[in-house]
Amino acid sequence: MINWMKFKWLYFLISAIVIIPVLISLVMFGLKPSIDFTGGTLLEYRFSQEINLQEISNVLQEKDYEVYSVQASEEKTYLLRMPALEKEKALEVKNLLAERFGGESQEIRFEVVGPTLGRELLVKMIVAIVLAAGFILGYVAWRFKNTKFGVCAILAMFHDTLVILGSFSLLGYFFGVEVDTLFVTAVLTILSFSVHDTVVVYDRIRESQKLFPKASLESLVNKAVTETLSRSLNNSLTIIFMLIALLLLGGVTIKWFVAALLIGTVSGTYSSTFNAAPLLVLWESLSQRRKK
Amino acid sequence: MKKRRFLVWLLVALTLGSLYVDLPSKIHFKFDFSFGKNQLNWLKMDKEVSRPALSWSIGKYRFFRDLEIKKGIDLAGGTHLVFQAEMGTITSENRQAAIDAAKDNIEKRVNLFGVAEPLIQTSKVGDDYRLIVELAGVTDVNQAIDLIGQTAQLDFRELSQEATQAATFADFQPTGLTGKDLKRSEVKFDPNSGEPQVGLEFNSEGAQKFAEITSRNVGKPVAIFLDEFPVTAPNVQEAITSGEAVISGDFLLEEAKQLSIQLNAGALPVPIKLIEQRNIGATLGAESVQKSVQAGFIGLLMVIIFMAAYYGSLGLLADVALVIYGLLTLALYKLIPVTLTLPGIAGFILSIGMAVDANILIFERMKEEFRSGKPRLMAIELAFGRAWDSIRDANVCTLLACFILFNPFNWSFLNVSGMVRGFALTLGLGVALSLFTGIVVTRTLIRTFYRKEKIKA
Numbered sequence: 001m002i003n004w005m006k007f008k009w010l011y012f013l014i015s016a017i018v019i020i021p022v023l024i025s026l027v028m029f030g031l032k033p034s035i036d037f038t039g040g041t042l043l044e045y046r047f048s049q050e051i052n053l054q055e056i057s058n059v060l061q062e063k064d065y066e067v068y069s070v071q072a073s074e075e076k077t078y079l080l081r082m083p084a085l086e087k088e089k090a091l092e093v094k095n096l097l098a099e100r101f102g103g104e105s106q107e108i109r110f111e112v113v114g115p116t117l118g119r120e121l122l123v124k125m126i127v128a129i130v131l132a133a134g135f136i137l138g139y140v141a142w143r144f145k146n147t148k149f150g151v152c153a154i155l156a157m158f159h160d161t162l163v164i165l166g167s168f169s170l171l172g173y174f175f176g177v178e179v180d181t182l183f184v185t186a187v188l189t190i191l192s193f194s195v196h197d198t199v200v201v202y203d204r205i206r207e208s209q210k211l212f213p214k215a216s217l218e219s220l221v222n223k224a225v226t227e228t229l230s231r232s233l234n235n236s237l238t239i240i241f242m243l244i245a246l247l248l249l250g251g252v253t254i255k256w257f258v259a260a261l262l263i264g265t266v267s268g269t270y271s272s273t274f275n276a277a278p279l280l281v282l283w284e285s286l287s288q289r290r291k292k
Numbered sequence: 293m294k295k296r297r298f299l300v301w302l303l304v305a306l307t308l309g310s311l312y313v314d315l316p317s318k319i320h321f322k323f324d325f326s327f328g329k330n331q332l333n334w335l336k337m338d339k340e341v342s343r344p345a346l347s348w349s350i351g352k353y354r355f356f357r358d359l360e361i362k363k364g365i366d367l368a369g370g371t372h373l374v375f376q377a378e379m380g381t382i383t384s385e386n387r388q389a390a391i392d393a394a395k396d397n398i399e400k401r402v403n404l405f406g407v408a409e410p411l412i413q414t415s416k417v418g419d420d421y422r423l424i425v426e427l428a429g430v431t432d433v434n435q436a437i438d439l440i441g442q443t444a445q446l447d448f449r450e451l452s453q454e455a456t457q458a459a460t461f462a463d464f465q466p467t468g469l470t471g472k473d474l475k476r477s478e479v480k481f482d483p484n485s486g487e488p489q490v491g492l493e494f495n496s497e498g499a500q501k502f503a504e505i506t507s508r509n510v511g512k513p514v515a516i517f518l519d520e521f522p523v524t525a526p527n528v529q530e531a532i533t534s535g536e537a538v539i540s541g542d543f544l545l546e547e548a549k550q551l552s553i554q555l556n557a558g559a560l561p562v563p564i565k566l567i568e569q570r571n572i573g574a575t576l577g578a579e580s581v582q583k584s585v586q587a588g589f590i591g592l593l594m595v596i597i598f599m600a601a602y603y604g605s606l607g608l609l610a611d612v613a614l615v616i617y618g619l620l621t622l623a624l625y626k627l628i629p630v631t632l633t634l635p636g637i638a639g640f641i642l643s644i645g646m647a648v649d650a651n652i653l654i655f656e657r658m659k660e661e662f663r664s665g666k667p668r669l670m671a672i673e674l675a676f677g678r679a680w681d682s683i684r685d686a687n688v689c690t691l692l693a694c695f696i697l698f699n700p701f702n703w704s705f706l707n708v709s710g711m712v713r714g715f716a717l718t719l720g721l722g723v724a725l726s727l728f729t730g731i732v733v734t735r736t737l738i739r740t741f742y743r744k745e746k747i748k749a
Contacts, residue, residue, distance in 0.1 A: 106573065108572075108575065131696055135692050181712055188696065189642075189715075200682045249586055251579065
């Protein structure tokens with residue numbers, strides 16, 4: 001049997017190499033909230049020709065409209081971010097652009113969110129995450145009736161949350177990727193996925209504990225990792241297949257949602273085997289050292 | 293043995309049933325294999341086959357499904373509007389009635405606008421009352437917003453003196469008594485017969501006007517119009533001076549409620565303000581659907597190949613179960629019906645990836661049991677039993693997360709968003725169904741086919 005746990009510090013190191021930079025980014029740059037949370041206007045237009053980005057904002061600023069950003073989203077298609085606009089103002093913006101850039105302009109998306117609504121959503125989303133984490137914590141505690149298992153599973157879950165939040169902080173800083181309702185949905189899904197993977201490994205450890213009560217925890221963990229690794233990899237692979245297909249071929253509007261799920265799935269798979277399991281061993285050895 | 297044969301037939305029936313539901317409702321067969329002079333007419337076909345919609349009614353309960361996939365506004369194009377009700381002038385005990393009335397009134401206007409299956413919900417967050425309106429396929433959104441945003445106008449009308457017996461609603465003249473004079477309306481019950489009635493309560497000015505109107509119209513109808521449309525035209529039996537009236541008739545309770553809601557729309561008019569708007573053009577949705585479906589197929593193919601390559605004939609059986617899973621899920625979407633959004637499709641595609649998890653857990657367990665020297669068939673049966681704990685634990689957390697995201701009880705401290713709900717619903721349904729296909733279907737398939745194969749070999 002492979003002695004997986006011999007290399008536990010290597011696993012933690014790999015996690016640290018990923019987590020430290022994204023954590024720094026998270027602290028320094030934070031996340032880029034979308035209008036879902038801040039309120040504001042999002043406009044997407046398709047024109048019959050390519051247009052200079054600066055020109056679009058110039059046209060609007062001439063008329064005293066505040067423009068946060070203009071981005072090219074697809075061919076001849078532009079994404080504008082502005083403060084929350086009243087209905088009449090929004091119509092003016094549309095006409096202004098149509099007049100200036102002429103041809104066939106097509107409204108692809110138009111979203112306005114009032115500022116109070118955004119703040120409210122933020123609170124609700126935090127409640128959802130706390131609630132989900134609480135429920136999962138409760139379930140793990142009930143299933144394993146052991147703080148050691150519970151805490152380690154939650155630590156692994158925390159690891160995945162940091163990875164996904166941090167990578168979106170980096171993506172936001174470098175590519176202007178925003179965090180919206182769907183992102184929070186992805187985070188919640190990953191929380192459950194991470195625990196689901198960990199539970200399978202832990203189930204194995206507990207099963208062998210009953211069969212070989214005298215064996216050391218380290219050897220039991222090694223056994224469980226050996227037994228579950230191919231399952232864990234295979235299952236994640238099938239999920240990753242689907243997500244990659246969706247990321248590369250699927251619609252634009254859910255691209256970052258799928259990306260968040262993908263990052264979370266990879267991190268969740270890694271953390272279950274290479275964080276949650278070795279953490280148990282580390283805990284055990286630390287508590288034994290203290291006893292001595 | 294009998295039980296297994298029953299299961300096999302049940303699965304065949306389920307699969308064929310869902311295949312029937314999954315197919316598009318109209319299929320056009322057109323081919324022509326006839327050649328030369330020897331025309332073989334039976335090789336020629338040009339025929340459209342269409343599937344009837346499901347429609348049953350048992351007593352009052354009616355079940356109707358046209359078996360089409362319902363597309364959310366992000367796929368069909370359309371608009372999502374959130375209005376905030378300005379309740380300033382309305383006392384707190386009347387607010388719920390006011391928002392219900394506003395909702396009902398907006399429903400009517402939207403129906404006039406000719407929108408297919410509009411979604412109109414009310415929500416209460418803290419002290420704020422809101423209306424959420426989703427309209428699919430609307431091109432002139434601003435016109436729709438204006439129409440919805442109007443405040444309801446209620447007025448009472450009487451017949452002119454010259455009107456004959458054959459008078460129509462067009463012959464009614466305004467009386468000057470309007471929704472402003474009406475305090476509120478509610479359902480009451482006749483103290484003698486217990487029949488439901490609709491009660492009207494006027495303010496002092498309204499009571500005076502109403503007294504005048506009723507005294508000059510005894511024996512004649514007085515009509516109530518909402519936004520220029522007649523709501524009801526009861527006959528005045530006697531002059532009413534108290535400012536409190538009841539409309540009686542052979543109302544069912546539901547009818548009385550409906551009428552009182554309509555009257556409240558005028559009595560408790562709430563101005564509404566647009567606070568959120570999301571328009572999605574139809575092209576974006578159509579492109580996304582096509583791309584996502586394509587992505588789904590390619591992903592599915594990869595999973596199928598992977599399973600077959602890694603687990604051999606067992607993997608193939610799991611693939612059959614996976615295809616059955618796909619068919620069943622799609623059929624469920626049409627039967628429930630699930631409104632499919634783009635995140636919903638992502639949830640479905642993700643669930644395909646997760647659906648084989650149960651199989652992978654079982655197969656890995658099988659390999660172990662083989663290794664420990666158990667006979668093949670016994671190992672298979674053991675694996676199904678022993679993998680169950682892990683399978684259950686693994687899925688409970690996902691179902692839990694789906695529950696929170698879907699927020700089935702509309703808890704006000706959680707978000708209600710069509711997009712997120714779409715994802716939670718398809719993922720949750722997928723996980724639940726995959727437990728069935730991953731365990732029951734695969735086991736039945738293995739017991740039926742795998743055993744025979746081994747005996748032959």
